[in-house]
Amino acid sequence: SSINPTIQQPVAGGGGEEEEVLSSEQYSCVSRQQLHIIRSSYSSSKPSPFLLSRLKEYEQRHKRCDPFSESFNRSSREQPEEKEDVELDCRYIVWTPVNGLGNRMLSISSSFLYALLTNRVLLVDFGPDMVDLFCEPFHNSTWFLPRDFTFKKLLRREEEEEEQKKEMPYVASLLQLFLSYDNDDYDKLFFKSETQPLLEKVPWLVLRSDQYFAPYLFLMPCFRAELDRMFPDDKETVFHHLGRYLFSPSNQVWGHITGFYDAYLAKADRRIGLQIRVFSLDKTPASLILSQVINCIQEESRIIILPNATTTSRNRTTTTTTAILVASLFGQFYTELNKMYKEWNEKAGATVVGVYRTNHEEIQVLGSSSHNMKALVDIYLLSMCDVLVTSPRSTFGYVAHGLAGLTPWILQSQDIEDEEQRVKEPACRRGVSKEPCLQFHANYYDTNPDHREPGGPVPVIMDCEDFQYGLKLV
Ligand code: GDP
Known part of the structure; x- marks a missing residue:
């Protein structure tokens, strides 16, 4: 049947930050409304109540910590007045682009799952080639890292902290994670449960990844119980639910989609x-x-x-x-x-x-x-x-x-x-x-040469059909 959209353009953004907040409140994402109607009529898989409650909780956290919030200002301030003053209530994972759109959408959704599991806030550093693709996913808030935000601020603070390192326990304010296909042994430490308590103390994680690393999170004992509650039945709808939640085409893109769909596919x-x-x-x-x-x-x-x-x-x-x-x-x-x-x-x-x-x-x-x-x-x-x-x-x-x-x-x-x-x-x-395939599996095969999965009587990970040594959720 025809989608027949009535496209409403987003309200043009003003100059100041205040105006941008207002315009995002008024922003109407046509695809979100229409996809909801189209999909609910045939989708057999529903997100679990626990996943829905975690998403709701996430939205509140995102709003509380988003780039317009006082907490954001405090945690990205060049010179914190007191070390204790750093607001650890708001910790971030900043996604940065690498590779093609498919790779990007997969790593964004994996980052979001990681943010859900670790109570972080996902911000995206989209360049001009991506800003017009999607609607804002989080109601009444933004996921864009401010354009004038510079990691240098945080890095400068880092140097100062290096100085103090000998005198007090050292906690980095920013850490870059490389979880791309070419990661090395040091990067792979991310996938060890023992590393996670250390990362918890770091307010800013900046991620460079082109991979769907969500399957690996299921193999980490520290996250497994929570993931099993979020996805209690089959695990093959992880991307399905997270991707549908996060990605709604912008009005402009949606106009092209529906125009084509109605003209050629609908009948x-x-x-x-x-x-x-x-x-x-x-x-x-x-x-x-x-x-x-x-x-x-x-x-x-x-x-x-x-x-x-x-x-x-x-x-x-x-x-x-x-x-x-x-x-x-x-x-x-x-x-x-x-x-x-x-x-x-x-x-x-x-x-x-x-x-x-x-x-x-x-x-x-x-x-x-x-x-x-x-x-x-x-x-x-x-x-x-x-x-x-x-x-x-x-x-x-x-x-x-x-x-x-x-x-x-x-x-x-x-x-x-x-x-x-x-x-x-x-x-x-x-x-x-x-599910998508995690093509480059970090160190899974190094530590599990005979593919045994830690915990859980039912295997949730299998080899990919199309990628030697790839892993996927089933
Ligand atoms: P992958 O390289 O196949 O894993 O997919 P990616 O999406 O990461 O990168 C491929 C890129 O090539 C896409 O993002 C598009 O820019 C382009 N591309 C590949 N296939 C198609 C296609 O069927 N249609 C269009 N419009 N672009 C495509």
Whole structure:
């Protein structure tokens, strides 16, 4: 059915901070209202009452500690009058961007889970390429680190503290956490339960991560009991709930999403999302990937069953219509699929399969707002499909199926040096979970060589389907 939005633009921000508070109060996030209605009509998974109460508590803390609060001023003040004066009631985790949008959305949601577990406040240091993507997630407050905020202030204080280090127990005011794919042994200490009481004393944690590190938090004994209360049943809806809570497309992005959805996808009986992410067209030719996609949807998964053309009547009156959304940086996949299904429609005498795409950027661009907006439009449209086929190793695909709450069909990795250039069999496999994969697992395998999970009779972690040594919640 049609979403038919009435887009209200956010009230233009004024100059001073006071005015920004007022405008955020009046800010109306259309996608949040409309997605709530659309999703509640079909979502089978509901957040637990405990998770809801922790979110409510978080919102109060966020409001109390947000960048407009006195507590924020005190904890980021250049020269605290007294050491004791530092307001430890408000402790922060500041998220900083690294890598593409999928990676970013995954690390933001992991940071938020960490903030929930450790009573911190999540602030984001979005650059100009991200500020227009999402609505403010926390009612009547902001998650943006102020533009004029400088970590140097805190670092200067740090140097002074270094001086005093010998005389008194030393507590850093700022610590940078590197939880990216290339973290080293020192960074990995973060994932030890014993490190957490030390981090608790540090008011500012600044995070650089491109990973969905939430699964690892489940492996840390210090957090497990709380996580089991937040997610008491299956663990494969962690990103689903946190992602839906945090990310509501801005009115501008939502306008593009709904415009496209209403024009092309709404009327179909079934919506199929194909996410075709190719990391290197040199290594994996487009023709090979295309054959793989077709094998997957027509044979392996039998998502689309084409009736034998010779037995198809030209006068069919009842048909199930299918809309295929092709999301890819590269235009040729859409072109070829469109051509193929057009021919079939002609034989069938009706538009039974429609093939659509929103854009084809051809190259990945970092630092561009309009490029990121297009990416977010694709991610959301995919998340509104009924069936998803995703590409292996792609965080873009993880976010789409996680938000949708769908277990995807995952194309088999075709990064091959295979001279015959054959499509690997099977072309795709059903995933094991709706969750994203933690691709770089810190030290899990170092400390658990035989994959044993600490605590809990039921395994909640499995290997990822598409990433050797990756971990995912199930
Ligand atoms: P990953 O590299 O596949 O793990 O996903 P990321 O989202 O982290 O980085 C890929 C980036 O390439 C995206 O953020 C987009 O900027 C761009 N991109 C990749 N696939 C698509 C697509 O299907 N549509 C659009 N619009 N952009 C894409």
